[in-house]
Amino acid sequence: MSRNRFYLTTPIYYVNGSPHLGHAYTSTAADVLARFKRLDAFDVLFLTGTDEHGQKVEAAARDAETDPQNFVDQVAADFADMARRMNISYDDFVRTTQPRHKEAAQALWRKLDEAGMIYLGAYEGYYAVRDEAFYDESELTKRPDGTLVATASGAPVQKVSEPSYFFKLSAFQDRLLEFYEAHPDFIAPTAKRNEILSFVRGGLNDLSISRTKFTWGIPVPGDEQHVMYVWLDALVNYLTATGYPDAAAPRAAYWPADLHLVGKEIIRFHAVYWPAFLMAAGLPLPKRVFSHGWWTVEGEKMSKSTGNFIDVRPLVSTFGLDQVRFFLLREVPFGNDGDFSRRALIARVNAELANGLGNLAQRTLSFIAKNAGGVVPARGALREADHALLDGAASLPEKVRAAINRLAFHEALEEVWKVIRAADAYIDHQAPWTLKKTDPERMLTVLYVLASVLRTVAVLLQPFMPDSMSKLLDQLGVAPEARQIAALEAPLVENAPLPAPVGLFPRIIEAA
Numbered sequence: 001m002s003r004n005r006f007y008l009t010t011p012i013y014y015v016n017g018s019p020h021l022g023h024a025y026t027s028t029a030a031d032v033l034a035r036f037k038r039l040d041a042f043d044v045l046f047l048t049g050t051d052e053h054g055q056k057v058e059a060a061a062r063d064a065e066t067d068p069q070n071f072v073d074q075v076a077a078d079f080a081d082m083a084r085r086m087n088i089s090y091d092d093f094v095r096t097t098q099p100r101h102k103e104a105a106q107a108l109w110r111k112l113d114e115a116g117m118i119y120l121g122a123y124e125g126y127y128a129v130r131d132e133a134f135y136d137e138s139e140l141t142k143r144p145d146g147t148l149v150a151t152a153s154g155a156p157v158q159k160v161s162e163p164s165y166f167f168k169l170s171a172f173q174d175r176l177l178e179f180y181e182a183h184p185d186f187i188a189p190t191a192k193r194n195e196i197l198s199f200v201r202g203g204l205n206d207l208s209i210s211r212t213k214f215t216w217g218i219p220v221p222g223d224e225q226h227v228m229y230v231w232l233d234a235l236v237n238y239l240t241a242t243g244y245p246d247a248a249a250p251r252a253a254y255w256p257a258d259l260h261l262v263g264k265e266i267i268r269f270h271a272v273y274w275p276a277f278l279m280a281a282g283l284p285l286p287k288r289v290f291s292h293g294w295w296t297v298e299g300e301k302m303s304k305s306t307g308n309f310i311d312v313r314p315l316v317s318t319f320g321l322d323q324v325r326f327f328l329l330r331e332v333p334f335g336n337d338g339d340f341s342r343r344a345l346i347a348r349v350n351a352e353l354a355n356g357l358g359n360l361a362q363r364t365l366s367f368i369a370k371n372a373g374g375v376v377p378a379r380g381a382l383r384e385a386d387h388a389l390l391d392g393a394a395s396l397p398e399k400v401r402a403a404i405n406r407l408a409f410h411e412a413l414e415e416v417w418k419v420i421r422a423a424d425a426y427i428d429h430q431a432p433w434t435l436k437k438t439d440p441e442r443m444l445t446v447l448y449v450l451a452s453v454l455r456t457v458a459v460l461l462q463p464f465m466p467d468s469m470s471k472l473l474d475q476l477g478v479a480p481e482a483r484q485i486a487a488l489e490a491p492l493v494e495n496a497p498l499p500a501p502v503g504l505f506p507r508i509i510e511a512a
């Protein structure tokens with residue numbers, strides 16, 4: 001029997017500029033979930049990629065004085081590099097300029113057309129290139145200097161008037177509302193769900209799905225004067241990776257996706273347009289769309305012009321990869337907005353990694369190396385304090401699993417840190433350094449309990465900090481094939497020889 005499948009996606013990133021903290025954030029969160037599911041024995045398909053067509057990318061290529069294909073090849077490679085540096089364990093990287101994607105996008109277009117959901121008309125209205133979005137007059141604000149901007153995003157809009165194909169989105173209002181009703185978990189968090197519900201209840205206009213003012217896009221089948229609207233093109237990427245339109249493709253069974261993880265500004269495309277396209281094409285709908293918040297940097301919106309643009313790669317070089325991954329998911333409740341500052345990162349890493357987990361591991365492992373013969377100590381009879389700590393650790397997998405399934409990464413980490421703090425209190429209380437003289441047998445039991453709790457912590461933290469936790473598990477003598485969540489049901493193997501301990505998370509000392 002095949003294992004449970006789990007298909008999750010990041011948005012595909014626009015290649016008009018270099019990758020930054022915001023992109024790294026979405027990808028890291030998705031990566032933690034993908035790794036957790038693999039450890040929890042799911043058969044995972046984790047997709048990321050780049051969104052390479054449209055007016056915005058075409059303009060960026062022009063600014064760079066190079067042809068669009070050459071430009072997107074370079075920027076897409078930079079996004080792949082960022083993913084590698086952040087240790088993003090994607091299974092596939094889709095680029096919308098790939099032939100397989102063009103085929104999928106055109107196939108979906110034909111399906112919508114055959115279903116009678118597309119008609120030719122003319123678009124008269126506003127378009128924001130920065131958002132690659134059409135706006136209604138009611139969605140705009142005039143700035144004091146006279147420029148018209150989209151109220152939600154602040155992006156400047158242009159008036160456009162061009163022939164365009166339309167998708168009959170208006171016909172889907174009731175079906176969408178029924179779907180949201182029947183699937184209360186489809187959109188999360190709840191505040192976003194409410195926002196989408198009221199948007200759809202307000203009525204839907206038909207959606208312009210082709211452009212004629214530029215050529216950098218996928219040609220509309222049968223009418224090459226038009227290129228597909230970049231959002232229709234882009235959303236199809238989630239099908240492309242499953243081999244669409246080939247129903248017999250090896251990955252076809254991964255559809256529908258279990259989760260589309262997206263930032264809050266693109267929820268409407270994923271929770272309204274995308275399900276409507278899929279309904280029109282007779283395809284099953286994804287199970288969930290989860291929207292996360294935005295990072296500001298030192299209190300300001302991140303932008304190249306204000307000089308606070310954060311590329312995560314230099315941060316990784318300075319502070320360490322797992323330190324950065326941990327900070328991103330620990331600092332802010334997932335779904336909320338947050339603020340990035342070096343000060344906050346250093347404070348978190350020092351308090352929770354260097355002094356917290358790192359210190360606990362170092363104290364335990366170096367004590368074992370010196371006083372327990374460098375093997376996993378053999379345990380004797382357990383006392384109440386031992387049971388209390390071990391029971392706390394035994395209940396962790398379920399708590400962490402529940403939190404991660406809700407994408408409450410910060411809660412998952414908090415549950416683990418409760419056990420780390422309890423283990424710190426335990427070591428102080430049991431004082432193995434005193435037991436060494438008074439009761440060496442009891443000392444071994446205390447060390448066993450600590451090593452066992454550290455194993456649970458390390459196994460569960462692997463998705464967040466893969467490299468450091470793999471080192472910690474090496475130091476605990478845990479075989480590579482015994483690092484799955486299910487393996488925690490078996491006790492830590494006694495007498496396994498342990499390598500010499502090494503520090504995991506050095507304290508960061510930085511002049512302000």
Ligand code: MSP
Pocket residue numbers: 010011012013014021022023025026051234235236237261262263264265266293294295296302
């Ligand atoms: N190309 C579209 C997505 C198409 S998906 C079919 C797009 N690309 S994007 O490059 O602009 O952004 C993608 C992701 O980066 C979003 O999830 C967005 O929320 C995230 N972030 C961009 N800036 C961000 C912050 N400052 N903070 C957190 N995440 C942000 O939209």
